[in-house]
Amino acid sequence: MEYSFPDQRGHFGAFGGKYVIETLMPALEELEKLYEEARNDPEFVKELNHYLSKYVGRPTPLYFAENLTRHLGGARIYLKREDLNHTGAHKINNTIGSALLTRRMGKKRVIAETGAGQHGVATATAAALFDLECDVFMGEEDMRRQSLNVFRMKLLGARVIPVTAGTRTLKDATSEAIRNWITTVETTHYIIGSVVGPHPYPMLVRDFQKIIGEETKRQIQEEEGRLPDLCIACVGGGSNAMGLFYPFVTDTEVRLMGVEAAGHGIESGKHGASLNHGSSGVLHGMMSYLLHDEDGQVKEAHSISAGLDYPGVGAEHSHLKTTGRAEYAMITDKEALEGFKLLSTTEGIIPALESAHAISQVAKIAPGMKKDEIIVVCLSGRGDKDVTQVADILGENL
Amino acid sequence: MSRIETRFESLKAKGQKALVAFITAGDPDMEATQTLFKKIEEQGADLIELGVPFSDPLADGPVIQAASQRSLEAGTTLKKIIALVKEIRKTSQLPIILMSSFNPIYVYGEETFVRDAVSAGVDGVIIPDLPPEEAGDFLALADAKGLDMIMLMAPTTSEARVRMISEKSRGFIYYISVTGTTGTRNKLSEGIKEKVESICKVTSLPVLIGFGISGPEQAEEAIKFSDGVIVGSSIVKIIAGEESLADRVEKVGQLVSDIKRAISSSH
Numbered sequence: 001m002e003y004s005f006p007d008q009r010g011h012f013g014a015f016g017g018k019y020v021i022e023t024l025m026p027a028l029e030e031l032e033k034l035y036e037e038a039r040n041d042p043e044f045v046k047e048l049n050h051y052l053s054k055y056v057g058r059p060t061p062l063y064f065a066e067n068l069t070r071h072l073g074g075a076r077i078y079l080k081r082e083d084l085n086h087t088g089a090h091k092i093n094n095t096i097g098s099a100l101l102t103r104r105m106g107k108k109r110v111i112a113e114t115g116a117g118q119h120g121v122a123t124a125t126a127a128a129l130f131d132l133e134c135d136v137f138m139g140e141e142d143m144r145r146q147s148l149n150v151f152r153m154k155l156l157g158a159r160v161i162p163v164t165a166g167t168r169t170l171k172d173a174t175s176e177a178i179r180n181w182i183t184t185v186e187t188t189h190y191i192i193g194s195v196v197g198p199h200p201y202p203m204l205v206r207d208f209q210k211i212i213g214e215e216t217k218r219q220i221q222e223e224e225g226r227l228p229d230l231c232i233a234c235v236g237g238g239s240n241a242m243g244l245f246y247p248f249v250t251d252t253e254v255r256l257m258g259v260e261a262a263g264h265g266i267e268s269g270k271h272g273a274s275l276n277h278g279s280s281g282v283l284h285g286m287m288s289y290l291l292h293d294e295d296g297q298v299k300e301a302h303s304i305s306a307g308l309d310y311p312g313v314g315a316e317h318s319h320l321k322t323t324g325r326a327e328y329a330m331i332t333d334k335e336a337l338e339g340f341k342l343l344s345t346t347e348g349i350i351p352a353l354e355s356a357h358a359i360s361q362v363a364k365i366a367p368g369m370k371k372d373e374i375i376v377v378c379l380s381g382r383g384d385k386d387v388t389q390v391a392d393i394l395g396e397n398l
Numbered sequence: 399m400s401r402i403e404t405r406f407e408s409l410k411a412k413g414q415k416a417l418v419a420f421i422t423a424g425d426p427d428m429e430a431t432q433t434l435f436k437k438i439e440e441q442g443a444d445l446i447e448l449g450v451p452f453s454d455p456l457a458d459g460p461v462i463q464a465a466s467q468r469s470l471e472a473g474t475t476l477k478k479i480i481a482l483v484k485e486i487r488k489t490s491q492l493p494i495i496l497m498s499s500f501n502p503i504y505v506y507g508e509e510t511f512v513r514d515a516v517s518a519g520v521d522g523v524i525i526p527d528l529p530p531e532e533a534g535d536f537l538a539l540a541d542a543k544g545l546d547m548i549m550l551m552a553p554t555t556s557e558a559r560v561r562m563i564s565e566k567s568r569g570f571i572y573y574i575s576v577t578g579t580t581g582t583r584n585k586l587s588e589g590i591k592e593k594v595e596s597i598c599k600v601t602s603l604p605v606l607i608g609f610g611i612s613g614p615e616q617a618e619e620a621i622k623f624s625d626g627v628i629v630g631s632s633i634v635k636i637i638a639g640e641e642s643l644a645d646r647v648e649k650v651g652q653l654v655s656d657i658k659r660a661i662s663s664s665h
């Protein structure tokens with residue numbers, strides 16, 4: 001199987017592209033060119049690898065979850081421990097690379113959008129490390145849900161700018177970051193947190209995240225002497241999933257499964273399942289699956305986890321769904337909470353609520369699989385940030 | 399010749415510059431839009447741009463974002479806007495341009511949209527988030543039906559892109575005067591004259607200046623080196639700020655007539 005996406009124009013089949021106002025087109029062209037040079041520059045690659053290894057702490061372990069495997073009684077389950085990265089999630093793989101690109105461009109300021117705050121923290125961290133000015137756009141509702149991360153960003157020297165438009169969540173934070181970029185594009189680099197946005201972002205973020213899948217491939221060969229049967233990851237915008245999937249895309253014997261947020265349940269209309277229940281449309285600079293109404297107005301997404309609370313999804317996931325190369329399941333808020341508790345009690349690992357969606361999906365399908373089959377699940381982030389929110393939901397007084 | 403071309407020909411013959419007035423359709427409701435349209439035409443606007451509201455208008459500053467929101471709350475849809483244009487066309491020959499984010503048009507169906515818009519009497523479209531790189535299919539459909547696709551240029555646009563966009567734009571070139579979103583500004587940005595003059599050398603289309611033209615003074619300044627101005631946020635601000643339809647119509651009319659006078663008297 002051959003796979004070379006995006007094409008020259010930044011399209012993944014019918015998806016992707018550059019749907020932005022002219023003001024930004026030159027910056028996207030510049031970014032594309034600069035990134036092409038950087039990735040072919042051994043010095044850049046060396047520097048990136050240096051920080052990934054000495055600062056982020058890569059490679060992250062691929063851990064055989066023996067207790068969880070025994071508990072579920074089916075396939076052998078491995079956890080790709082992205083939660084063990086510095087800052088506690090996979091997001092930093094991208095922000096270190098992007099900050100190095102920013103420096104190469106000669107720009108001194110970065111901006112970012114954030115939902116759960118993980119990408120905001122990872123951007124603020126890279127900005128502190130490379131001495132860049134940093135503004136993070138965050139919905140007011142998310143600032144409330146994730147106050148700990150707001151404070152972390154401030155400690156790291158970033159400004160957190162509250163977004164009061166719309167539902168005050170990730171979608172609105174992204175819109176506001178793009179508007180700010182339209183105004184400051186000559187001096188500022190926009191570090192997008194997922195495989196979304198106009199070309200070259202979906203490609204660039206995927207490339208910075210594909211280290212997840214590359215390491216996994218090597219590690220599972222060492223452990224099991226073969227490739228896994230199934231790779232699972234949660235999908236909001238879909239960067240940890242794309243990072244895990246991409247190196248396996250041409251290994252057609254490996255099933256790829258993304259897990260979307262079903263929120264309160266699909267019938268409630270409050271969910272973030274754009275691949276399963278959306279249709280193609282244009283938001284935030286790309287053509288992709290989108291939750292929108294019959295007049296093309298974008299609908300509000302919902303998920304217990306701020307990181308999955310997004311009405312769009314990465315363009316490449318839309319492509320992988322359309323071609324049938326990847327499949328996309330759904331997990332409700334309630335099920336995600338069960339996954340959150342399950343991993344905590346069986347393995348002593350508290351997952352991020354986003355990652356708990358993937359864990360829950362594993363719990364659904366592992367028991368039905370053979371005992372010699374192998375699942376790799378991406379544990380995209382740790383759950384410390386969610387502990388207060390979960391306590392609240394479970395009625396625990398802290 | 400399209401209504402837009404005809405209008406520019408006639409302005410040119412008279413040695414005059416164009417005033418394009420923007421309002422968000424359905425802000426605060428469709429009835430107001432129809433009444434405002436009539437007033438704006440009476441007060442001398444040469445073309446009217448009707449904004450199609452969108453839930454996530456990325457190129458818009460707070461003023462037009464809020465207008466979009468009011469309009470959506472009033473139940474405005476692209477379908478209703480096209481119906482309104484059809485109604486207006488019974489009594490007006492003023493060129494009408496729809497300005498919309500791409501998604502409402504995409505969901506409507508590009509081909510159906512072009513057909514319905516043209517048959518209702520829409521003359522042109524501006525789709526800020528559909529740059530020439532992505533506009534191939536739409537442009538072909540629009541060209542086939544005689545709908546002018548007006549494209550944008552910005553302060554950041556390179557010479558190579560100026561040439562490329564000049565070839566693909568129809569009707570006129572919309573020059574975004576500032577590196578930023580829509581909204582009023584106190585003065586024209588630096589270097590704008592040189593940039594517009596360099597664009598005029600490449601294109602045979604009229605070049606109009608929008609984003610940040612607030613009132614008569616800036617308009618007067620801008621037409622010294624361009625073919626006209628587009629005024630949006632300062633009109634929308636009046637609509638947002640006044641309580642009654644009568645006051646809205648009165649004050650919007652006044653602003654339009656002030657700007658029209660300013661750009662006419664200097665020539």
